[in-house]
Amino acid sequence: MAKYKNYVLAQSLEEAYALNAKKSAVIVAGNMWLRMCGLSKQMAIDLSALGLDKIEEKEDAFLIGSMTTLRQMETHGALNAAFGGVFREALAPIVGTQFRNTATVGGSVFSRFGFSDVSALLLALDAQVVLFARGAVKLSDYQQEAWDRDIITHIRIPKGQRAAVQSVRVSATDIPVLVCAASVSDAGLRLVLGARPARAQIVVEHLAPDCGAETFEEIAARTAFGSNLRASEAYRRKIAPVLMMRAAKACREVTQA
Ligand SMILES: Cc1cc2nc3c(=O)[nH]c(=O)nc-3n(C[C@H](O)[C@H](O)[C@H](O)COP(=O)(O)OP(=O)(O)OC[C@H]3O[C@@H](n4cnc5c(N)ncnc54)[C@H](O)[C@@H]3O)c2cc1C
Incomplete structure (x- = not known):
């Protein structure tokens, strides 16, 4: 099971990209694969508010x-x-x-x-x-x-x-x-x-x-x-x-x- 200390719902791609520059962060999409990986990260970055689901x-x-x-x-x-x-x-x-x-x-x-x-x-x-x-x-x-x-x-x-x-x-x-x-x-x-x-x-x-x-x-x-x-x-x-x-x-x- 993956563990994320903080969760950020990105408000722009610029913000998501800047946050994801750190190795302690990870982009979380469907989380179907990540959740099985057992990784532990400081920050989960969620792209779901950016209209990328079209x-x-x-x-x-x-x-x-x-x-x-x-x-x-x-x-x-x-x-x-x-x-x-x-x-x-x-x-x-x-x-x-x-x-x-x-x-x-x-x-x-x-x-x-x-x-x-x-x-x-x-x-x-x-x-x-x-x-x-x-x-x-x-x-x-x-x-x-x-x-x-x-x-x-x-x-x-x-x-x-x-x-x-x-x-x-x-x-x-x-x-x-x-x-x-x-x-x-x-x-x-x-x-x-x-x-x-x-x-x-x-x-x-x-x-x-x-x-x-x-x-x-x-x-x-x-x-x-x-x-x-x-x-x-x-x-x-x-x-x-x-x-x-x-x-x-x-x-x-x-x-x-
Ligand atoms: C049990 C199981 C069985 C599966 N069987 C099949 C199968 O038969 N056929 C098949 O084709 N696939 C299969 N898959 C893979 C599945 O289809 C997805 O590819 C997988 O779940 C990753 O998609 P996700 O949205 O869950 O990504 P996540 O688990 O959220 O993320 C996966 C990786 O992609 C990165 N990432 C996600 N979105 C972005 C982005 N926009 N930009 C940069 N990095 C990003 C994340 O940081 C992470 O490293 C299987 C997966 C599982 C868990």
Whole structure:
């Protein structure tokens, strides 16, 4: 159980950023992960008064506030319509509805969990992470970085693509054994593998959407997988081409619909 000595409901991003500069402070979003960490901090900084819990549709992109919950994304009509229902499909298997009503996209992206369905999907959709101090950075770069003290304000997802996700779990509500997220745009097919169990990564881009099964075998052969309590390296390598093939097929079908 996490312990916080003081609690601050930030009144501005400037205030939150200044307070978070101290290592004794921590941003608290949904608190679903933090509360299990057993950490002890002088100050919990709450961003919930800053209007960051909105999904905005712009001309060329969706702008999702960092305090938006997984459930908001899962059930958002325009977001799902724009990307072929993939948020509904990808987020529904995460734990349970009450959990998804609380866990946020900002907490997910910041944490860079290897098992994250959220990060795998956002990587496939070529998302950008908008940070208070640094501005917009590509999620594919942010994913590789060490944790810092900047604050995520938004996630930006460009329109004009369709996506699909495939995941395997040992049992419902558990974290995934492997996730494959795929997107198709004018730039071709992009595939992301997550829960390898390392952090999700783009394994191929600019692929012809109708490529054959041997292509997925080749991609799996040159991708790094590992073993953990949930599955062996060999098992992940074996199922990866199947998940990639299914995700690519689902993407093609959404695109043609
Ligand atoms: C039991 C359990 C099972 C899970 N299963 C899955 C799963 O199957 N699939 C999946 O994708 N995810 C899963 N998750 C992860 C979950 O979806 C969230 O990613 C996680 O709970 C973090 O989100 P949060 O809002 O709770 O963040 P918090 O716990 O509040 O914070 C997490 C971290 O992010 C930082 N942070 C939060 N917001 C910001 C911000 N705006 N700017 C900078 N830093 C910030 C915090 O300081 C903290 O370090 C699971 C989590 C738990 C606890």
